[in-house]
Amino acid sequence: MLDAAIQVADRGGAAAITMRRVAQELGVEAMSLYHHVPNKDAILDGVVDAVFAAIKLPSADCDDWREAIRERAYSARAVLSRHSWALGLMDSRRNPGLATLRHHNAVLGVLREAGFALPTAAHAISLIDSYISGYVLQEVNLPMTTPEDVEEVAGGILEHLPADELPYLREMIVDHALRPGYDHTNEFGYGLDLILDALEARRK
Known part of the structure; x- marks a missing residue:
């Protein structure tokens, strides 16, 4: 049932999760779901728990705390990129699952x-989770996913850019975004390392 609810949300967002639509996904009558869950809230609690379960758990036995948190951050980014609708649910549930x-x-x-x-x-947890959530939200809404997309979008902006009025923006596009090998997805790791560096300085 939870897999069906997640599939519904992947297509239509969290608001699409209704007893009727989940039942349709399963090929059953909506009333039959009440034999398994008491209400829609129980399904929402369940899908949030399933999303958390998909994120790699860091190990407290790891010798390098930064590496453990980094791996968890990359895993969270990957999972939430597939299920970005969960961002609005993860901190809103009152009955968190195991x-x-x-x-x-x-x-x-x-x-x-x-x-x-x-x-x-x-x-630290608040800062890291806010960074991951914000980055994923920005990433899923960007009008580009590949270097070719970046070149097309940036080139289109550059074509109409009044360079005399906006010289720093032109510099950013020409000397950064349009340079060979530039990959905007690497920004996630750069920002994460800045956060981990700052936290290391306050570790006590």
Whole structure:
């Protein structure tokens, strides 16, 4: 049932998850779902838990806390890019499932075992998760996914850009975005490393 609800949301967003549509996905009557779940909220709780379960759990036994958090961040980005509709649900549910709780506990465990004070660990989790969510939200709405797309979009902007009025923007496009080998998806790792560097400086 949860797989069916996720498929519905992947096509139409979180708002598309209704008892009727999930039942249609399964090829059954909507009333039959009530034999398995009490209401729509239970399905929403379940799909959020399933999304968390798909994100790689970091290990508190890892010798390098940065690598553990980095791997988890890349995994979260990949999962949420496939299910971006979950971004609006993940922090809104009042009845988190076991996978969700295990996930939060594992991330907290990595930071605490690395020597972060509890308040700093809490700040770190908020900062990292906000960065991942914001990046994914931006990424899924960008009008480009490949270097060819970047060249087309940036070239189109450059064509109509008043260079005398906007010299720094022109410089960014010509000397950065349109340079051979530029890949805008690498920005995620750059930003993540900046965050991890800053957190390392406050680890105590």
